[in-house]
Amino acid sequence: xxxxxxxxxxxxxxxxxxxxxxxxxxxxxxxxxxxxxxxxxxxxxxxxxxxxxxxxxxxxxxxxxxxxxxxxxxxxxxxxxxxxxxxxxxxxxxxxxxxxxxxxxxxxxxxxxxxxxxxxxxxxxxxxxxxxxxxxxxxxxxxxxxxxxxxxxxxxxxxxxxxxxxxxxxxxxxxxxxxxxxxxxxxxxxxxxxxxxxxxxxxxxxxxxxxxxxxxxxxxxxxxxxxxxxxxxxxxxxxxxxxxxxxxxxxxxxxxxxxxxxxxxxxxxxxxxxxxxxxxxxxxxxxxxxxxxxxxxxxxxxxxxxxxxxxxxxxxxxxxxxxxxxxxxxxxxxxxxxxxxxxxxxxxxxxxxxxxxxxxxxxxxxxxxxxxxxxxxxxxxxxxxxxxxxxxxxxxxxxxxxxxxxxxxxxxxxxxxxxxxxxxxxxxxxxxxxxxxxxxxxxxxxxxxxxxxxxxx
Amino acid sequence: xxxxxxxxxxxxxxxxxxxxxxxxxxxxxxxxxxxxxxxxxxxxxxxxxxxxxxxxxxxxxxxxxxxxxxxxxxxxxxxxxxxxxxxxxxxxxxxxxxxxxxxxxxxxxxxxxxxxxxxxxxxxxxxxxxxxxxxxxxxxxxxxxxxxxxxxxxxxxxxxxxxxxxxxxxxxxxxxxxxxxxxxxxxxxxxxxxxxxxxxxxxxxxxxxxxxxxxxxxxxxxxxxxxxxxxxxxxxxxxxxxxxxxxxxxxxxxxxxxxxxxxxxxxxxxxxxxxxxxxxxxxxxxxxxxxxxxxxxxxxxxxxxxxxxxxxxxxxxxxxxxxxxxxxxxxxxxxxxxxxxxxxxxxxxxxxxxxxxxxxxxxxxxxxxxxxxxxxxxxxxxxxxxxxxxxxxxx
Numbered sequence: 096x097x098x099x100x101x102x103x104x105x106x107x108x109x110x111x112x113x114x115x116x117x118x119x120x121x122x123x124x125x126x127x128x129x130x131x132x133x134x135x136x137x138x139x140x141x142x143x144x145x146x147x148x149x150x151x152x153x154x155x156x157x158x159x160x161x162x163x164x165x166x167x168x169x170x171x172x173x174x175x176x177x178x179x180x181x182x183x184x185x186x187x188x189x190x191x192x193x194x195x196x197x198x199x200x201x202x203x204x205x206x207x208x209x210x211x212x213x214x215x216x217x218x219x220x221x222x223x224x225x226x227x228x229x230x231x232x233x234x235x236x237x238x239x240x241x242x243x244x245x246x247x248x249x250x251x252x253x254x255x256x257x258x259x260x261x262x263x264x265x266x267x268x269x270x271x272x273x274x275x276x277x278x279x280x281x282x283x284x285x286x287x288x289x290x291x292x293x294x295x296x297x298x299x300x301x302x303x304x305x306x307x308x309x310x311x312x313x314x315x316x317x318x319x320x321x322x323x324x325x326x327x328x329x330x331x332x333x334x335x336x337x338x339x340x341x342x343x344x345x346x347x348x349x350x351x352x353x354x355x356x357x358x359x360x361x362x363x364x365x366x367x368x369x370x371x372x373x374x375x376x377x378x379x380x381x382x383x384x385x386x387x388x389x390x391x392x393x394x395x396x397x398x399x400x401x402x403x404x405x406x407x408x409x410x411x412x413x414x415x416x417x418x419x420x421x422x423x424x425x426x427x428x429x430x431x432x433x434x435x436x437x438x439x440x441x442x443x444x445x446x447x448x449x450x451x452x453x454x455x456x457x458x459x460x461x462x463x464x465x466x467x468x469x470x471x472x473x474x475x476x477x478x479x480x481x482x483x484x485x486x487x488x489x490x491x492x493x494x495x496x497x498x499x500x501x502x503x504x505x506x507x508x509x510x511x512x513x514x515x516x517x518x519x520x521x522x523x524x525x526x527x528x529x530x531x532x533x534x535x536x537x538x539x540x541x542x543x544x545x546x547x548x549x550x551x552x
Numbered sequence: 553x554x555x556x557x558x559x560x561x562x563x564x565x566x567x568x569x570x571x572x573x574x575x576x577x578x579x580x581x582x583x584x585x586x587x588x589x590x591x592x593x594x595x596x597x598x599x600x601x602x603x604x605x606x607x608x609x610x611x612x613x614x615x616x617x618x619x620x621x622x623x624x625x626x627x628x629x630x631x632x633x634x635x636x637x638x639x640x641x642x643x644x645x646x647x648x649x650x651x652x653x654x655x656x657x658x659x660x661x662x663x664x665x666x667x668x669x670x671x672x673x674x675x676x677x678x679x680x681x682x683x684x685x686x687x688x689x690x691x692x693x694x695x696x697x698x699x700x701x702x703x704x705x706x707x708x709x710x711x712x713x714x715x716x717x718x719x720x721x722x723x724x725x726x727x728x729x730x731x732x733x734x735x736x737x738x739x740x741x742x743x744x745x746x747x748x749x750x751x752x753x754x755x756x757x758x759x760x761x762x763x764x765x766x767x768x769x770x771x772x773x774x775x776x777x778x779x780x781x782x783x784x785x786x787x788x789x790x791x792x793x794x795x796x797x798x799x800x801x802x803x804x805x806x807x808x809x810x811x812x813x814x815x816x817x818x819x820x821x822x823x824x825x826x827x828x829x830x831x832x833x834x835x836x837x838x839x840x841x842x843x844x845x846x847x848x849x850x851x852x853x854x855x856x857x858x859x860x861x862x863x864x865x866x867x868x869x870x871x872x873x874x875x876x877x878x879x880x881x882x883x884x885x886x887x888x889x890x891x892x893x894x895x896x897x898x899x900x901x902x903x904x905x906x907x908x909x910x911x912x913x914x915x916x917x918x919x920x921x922x923x924x925x926x927x928x929x930x931x932x933x934x935x936x937x938x939x940x941x942x943x944x945x946x947x
Contacts, residue, residue, distance in 0.1 A: 159789040160760075299877050300597075329596035329816060334860035334873035341869030356789065359819075363862035363871070386864070400794040402819040415791055418759050458746040 111149040113186045114318045114350045115171055115237070118198060120144045120180035122166050126423060136423040140166045141177070142374035145524070147191070148318070153344070153351040155365030155382065157358060157397070161419060163374040168320050168354045172239045173222065182222040184233050190216060235265060238311035242323035244303035248295040254281070254306055255291045261313040280309040285339060301332035305339070312343065318350045325360060337364060358401040362386055370394045373422060373430045376524055379532040390533040390544055392435050413437070417455055427472060429522040429536055437545040439537055440499035443519040446475040449497050453488065460484050460491070473516040485510050557627060558777055558810050559608065559652075560584040564622035566603050566612060573882040577603045579834040580622070582908075585778065585810050590801075592813040592821040592842065595831035596857075598878055601814050604831070605780050608812075609652055610636055610644050626651065650680055653771040657783040659763035663755040669766050670751030673735040676773045681734065688730035689723070700727075734773075742769045742799060761792035765799070772803055779804070782814040797824050818857060822846050830854050833889035834881055836908065840915035850917045852894045888920065896921060899934035 121144075123137040141163045148154050148171075158164045169175040171182065183194060197205070197213050205213060217224045222233060238261075241247040248257055258277045262268045268276050278288045284305040295303055304324060311319055321340070325333040337360065343349060355361050361368060361382070368385050370378040370393065378391040389395040396413050413436040420426055426433050428443010433451065435442065446469055454461045463484040469475035479485040489505045489512050492498055497516075498505075506513035524534040527542060537545045566578040578600040585591050593601045606612050608624055624636040626647065636644060656662040664672055677685055682701060686692070691700055700723065732751070739747035742765045755763055764784065771779060781800060785793040801824060804811050813825055821828050821842050829839040830851065838851040849855045859872030866872075876893040888894070891901040900920055908916040909923060925932040 159791065301877065330818075330857060331596065331860045331874040332877070334862070334871035335875075337862060338869050338871050338873055345869070358790065359862045362864045363866065363868060383864070396791060400791045402794070402817070402823050414795075418762070455745050458749055 110188065111152075112188060113147045113191060114150050114184070115146075115148045116183040116186055116191060116194070117144055117146045117171070118181040118183070118194070120146075120167070120170055120182070121178045122163070122170060122175060123178045138422050139374050139425060140422065141170065142425070144180075144374075144376055146369060146376065146379075148350060148352055149367070150317075150350055151348055152367065153353055153365040155361035155368040156352060156354045156371060157356060157361050157368060158371035159356060159397075159419075161422070162371045164354050164356075164371050165322055167371070168239070168322050168352060171352065172237055172320050173234060174239075176223075183216075183220045184222060184225075184236070186220060190220065231265075235314045236316050237318045237320065238314065238316040239320045239322060240304070240307050240311050240324045243327055244300060244307050245295075245327070247307060248303060250295055252294075253291070254293055254295070257295070257306060258309045258313060261310060265314060267314065276313075277309075280313055281306075283312065283343070284309045285335075299332075300328050301335060304328065304336055308336075308339070308343070312347070315347070316349070318352070320352045320354070322354045323356070324353075326355065326357060333360070340364070358397065359403075370397065373419065373425055375430060375534065376532075377431070377534045379524065380530055384531060388544075388547075390527065390531055390538050391431075391535045392437055392544065393431050395544065396436075417452075420451070427521065428519040429534065431535075437537065438496050439545070440496075440517075441519060441536055441540075442500070443522065443536075444497040444500035444516050445472045446477075446514055446516070447472065449492055449495070449514065450477070452495065452497075453491065457487075457491065460488055473518050474514070476511050476513045478511045480510070482510050485512050488512055556586060557584045558587045558589075559627070560623075560625040560633075561604070561608070562623045562625070564604065564607060564624065565620040566600070566607055567618045567620045569616045569618065570882070576834055576881050576884055577617075578607065579884075581831075581834075581836050582622075583829050583836065583839065585812060587777065588804075588808050588810055589827065590804065590811045590813065590825045592815060592825035592828045593831060594815055594818060594821055594828055594857075596816055596878065598881075599831045600834040601831050602782055605654070605782055605812065605814050608636065608778075608780060609648055609654060611654075649676060649771075649776070650774050651776055652778045652780065653774070653776040654780040654782065655764070655767050655771050655784050658787045659760060659767045660755065660787070662767060663763060665755050668752055668754055669739075669758075670732065670735055673738060673751075673766070673770055673773065674731050676770055677731055677734050680774045685727060685730045685734060688733065689726040691723070691726075738769045738773045739766065741772070742766075742803070744769070760788050761796060764788060764792075764796050768796075768799065768803070772807070775807055776809060778810045778812065780812045780814070783816070784813075785820075786816075800824075818846065818861065830857070833879055833884070835889065835918065837890065837918045838916065839908070840912075844912075844915060850911060850915070850922065851890075851919050852896060852921075853890050856893075888918075896936040898936040900925075900928065900930045901936060903934075904928050904930060 120141055121139070122141040123139050125134045126136045126138055127133065128135040144167060156164050156167065166175060170177050186194065193212055194216060197209060219225060219229065255274065255277050258280055259273045262273055262276060274291070277291060281287060281290055286302065286305055286309070295306065298306065325336050328336060340351070344351060353361060353365050365382050368380065368382045369376045370391065372393050378385060378389065378394045380390070385394060386398055389398060392413060396415055399413065415434040417434050420433060424447065426443060426448060427445045429435070432438040432442035432444065433448045450467070463480040464477060465480055466478045467475055468478070477488065479488065485507060489507045492505050492514070500516050502515045502517050522534045522536050524532050525539050526532050527539055533539065561584065562582050564578055564581045565576070568575040568577055581604055583591070593604060595601045603612060607619065619637050622637070625633045626636055627633045634643065636647065686700065735751060736747040739750055744750055744762065744765055750758070750762070750766070758766070779800070784800065785796050788796060797820065800811065815821065825842045827839065828842045828845050829836050830845070830853065831837065832853050838845060838849065838854050845854065846858065849858055856872065856874040860874060862871060874893050879889055879892060886905050887903060888901040888906050891897040894901065904920065906918040906920050906923065908918045911917050911922050920928070921936050921938055925935045
């Protein structure tokens with residue numbers, strides 16, 4: 096194992112300048128209940144994401160619906176403010192190292208020099224604390240193309256107004272000059288002057304997406320967030336748009352954050368890829384390597400379930416069981432473990448996991464539970480209506496993987512079962528090979544995906 | 553009947569009347585489905601694949617829709633067949649759900665949000681399986697009184713007027729249990745872990761994958777001979793998509809039914825279909841065994857469609873996109889609809905409608921490159937370059 100351990104600040108790709116760096120970003124939405132709107136819990140849409148987007152490259156962000164990828168994109172665009180965490184813009188390699196170093200220190204312990212540096216960094220590069228001027232510059236520099244080109248274009252505005260709006264807001268052009276610039280932009284995305292005085296409904300899906308792209312490019316940004324730009328389009332049109340995006344990137348030196356659920360598209364388009372699951376990034380690395388040799392069970396399952404046009408149908412020996420857990424109370428340890436095919440003792444089993452699996456697999460036993468007295472998430476006493484149910488519950492626990500994680504075997508006392516699990520810290524993403532990051536604790540231990548150790552040599 | 557087929561669509565044309573003119577949504581489409589076979593109908597948005605599928609169950613609203621021509625034959629016992637488009641509506645209703653059933657694209661929209669899953673599925677049994685319900689409740693179907701049937705019907709129906717059932721609560725309870733058992737069995741069949749709990753929940757409480765399983769359970773409740781799956785996994789995530797398709801395949805094997813997949817995703821076709829029919833602008837342009845068509849597409853459109861799929865081996869930015877966009881289908885001219893986007897297009901393509909020609913056994917292509925000038929009686933100079941039979945798309 097060649098990893099750096101313990102460092103929370105996963106700082107991917109530190110060898111290049113970054114357009115945007117994220118530090119421990121969290122977005123929690125309160126769940127309110129009752130007449131008094133009491134806060135009953137937090138939906139952890141994004142929960143502790145560190146990410147660096149290297150300049151001039153395409154970073155693919157993949158995950159299933161509800162994993163928080165769109166929220167993360169909106170945070171980066173400044174459309175959603177994070178509950179906690181820092182967003183840094185335009186950091187050079189040295190600055191990234193400084194930020195990393197200073198973040199791990201207590202602010203009181205800073206030397207005078209460090210204090211100066213920190214002040215300089217926060218006022219100059221941190222979103223939220225930088226000057227209004229800088230903030231405006233960031234907004235100009237970072238543009239978004241949204242998924243649905245039908246709802247993201249104002250139906251009552253002409254194409255000229257839609258594409259020219261950013262230029263007007265930032266007082267770049269007006270009058271004849273504006274028209275000239277709009278035509279230039281339209282031509283750049285494969286449309287023409289004749290489209291300038293039409294309404295969005297007069298265009299097909301692909302053309303609308305081109306208008307969206309033209310609008311995003313109006314202010315000459317350095318960084319474009321593409322939030323599922325082609326998922327509403329047909330394959331043949333999708334190919335046109337993807338080709339256009341690549342061409343524009345080469346011409347204008349753009350950086351892309353490509354958010355998608357389509358693995359084929361992401362594989363084609365991106366240099367690096369970050370896989371998200373339940374609000375966290377579980378794997379990060381160069382696209383080809385992640386696809387050839389995934390280092391997280393979730394990435395492997397995602398890859399294998401993607402239907403392909405060639406080769407033999409990939410053997411889906413691994414499958415996710417059950418459904419996506421509740422993001423209000425995500426599982427402890429590694430978030431995938433209750434569904435993971437290779438979960439082991441150290442993956443973070445807790446009382447909730449056992450109860451959830453009982454609910455799913457043996458609802459009859461689950462319904463006989465009267466009370467659950469829990470000391471904490473890892474220790475609890477489950478009481479049943481009758482001794483028989485308690486007994487079968489205990490045998491069920493013993494036969495599952497969770498049994499290995501128990502501190503001592505489940506204590507069966509009449510109608511109650513006492514469970515006490517070993518406490519496991521939350522999994523953190525760590526580098527285990529050059530440029531390859533994974534949050535799978537078993538992979539971190541073995542240096543390769545469980546069951547694939549030998550292939551690595 | 554010499555050939556063994558389950559469903560035969562012959563020269564089907566469906567038109568829609570709109571203020572701008574008549575839209576030729578489906579134009580002379582013919583195909584057949586054999587028992588137990590999986591046929592995939594592939595095409596892009598607006599190519600008429602969903603309208604074709606809905607026509608099979610006669611679900612296209614008239615007006616504005618109109619079945620302009622053609623026949624849809626469903627084979628029945630003793631070499632008989634029924635023509636769906638001209639049959640009385642009562643006969644069609646007997647076919648729907650019983651012999652042909654359908655899964656829709658978005659399970660969230662296809663299920664009634666105001667009813668529990670149990671009630672929605674009960675309706676199917678009340679409509680189609682009354683005898684079975686009565687029998688399981690200990691009433692002989694032949695001897696059941698009208699009142700018994702009525703109670704069963706109402707127990708199954710979502711309206712649940714309890715007037716009769718109150719008077720005969722014992723029988724009512726037995727019938728309710730019989731219905732619940734049938735529903736639970738249907739749900740358990742599709743791999744839903746705890747059907748009794750699911751039955752009590754409303755659609756919004758379930759995940760997308762689970763809703764689609766409920767849809768499948770509902771569609772398969774009466775053991776249909778043909779299942780039409782209209783983009784069954786488009787609204788689902790990839791990990792769930794694979795499981796749902798495998799479920800359909802497994803059910804198909806177990807029950808020996810035929811499946812008609814409607815999809816835009818060619819990569820699914822390869823894994824899950826025996827034969828494929830590619831549609832473009834209301835017409836079928838190519839048919840054949842899925843493996844062969846995907847390995848060596850013959851129609852320029854199929855070739856373009858395959859080239860447009862992003863792949864890691866294609867250099868970035870060089871996807872073979874098809875230029876232009878799909879033509880308008882309002883009073884379309886009599887020509888090859890693909891001519892405006894085709895790189896081989898010649899004069900003849902703009903004046904002749906290409907028909908499906910056999911190129912190899914079991915493969916057909918509608919392209920003038922596989923036709924001869926003599927047969928079409930056009931000038932030989934106007935014909936597009938001839939294609940080699942069985943040519944592998946090198947481009």
